[in-house]
Ligand code: SF4
């Protein structure tokens with residue numbers, strides 16, 4: 001999951017200094033976002049992607065939508081799980097809660 005810089009970038013370099021993961025590099029005099037380092041500003045102090053938020057162009061910096069669906073899904077999953085304070089018996093607890101909710105729904109539907 002990453003942002004990318006497009007041909008509409010005017011190389012003002014504003015984004016380079018605000019990226020919290022130092023994902024933006026200058027390659028051949030143009031900024032480039034390293035997709036391995038870009039984390040969409042998730043888990044940073046920012047609530048929006050800084051490269052896009054500060055870009056003076058409309059679409060010089062955009063979300064790369066060409067990525068694989070499941071890759072994105074697992075990135076989100078890993079990010080959420082990393083925030084859990086207690087990972088003990090995570091799946092067992094999840095399954096218990098899911099089973100309870102499912103049973104409740106079945107009972108409601110059978111009335
Ligand atoms: S989205 Fe955030 S982490 Fe990714 S390149 Fe932009 S500023 Fe850096």
Ligand code: SF4
Nearest residue numbers: 009010012013015055
């Ligand atoms: S802020 Fe926008 S225009 Fe400036 S270098 Fe970054 S992507 Fe290009």
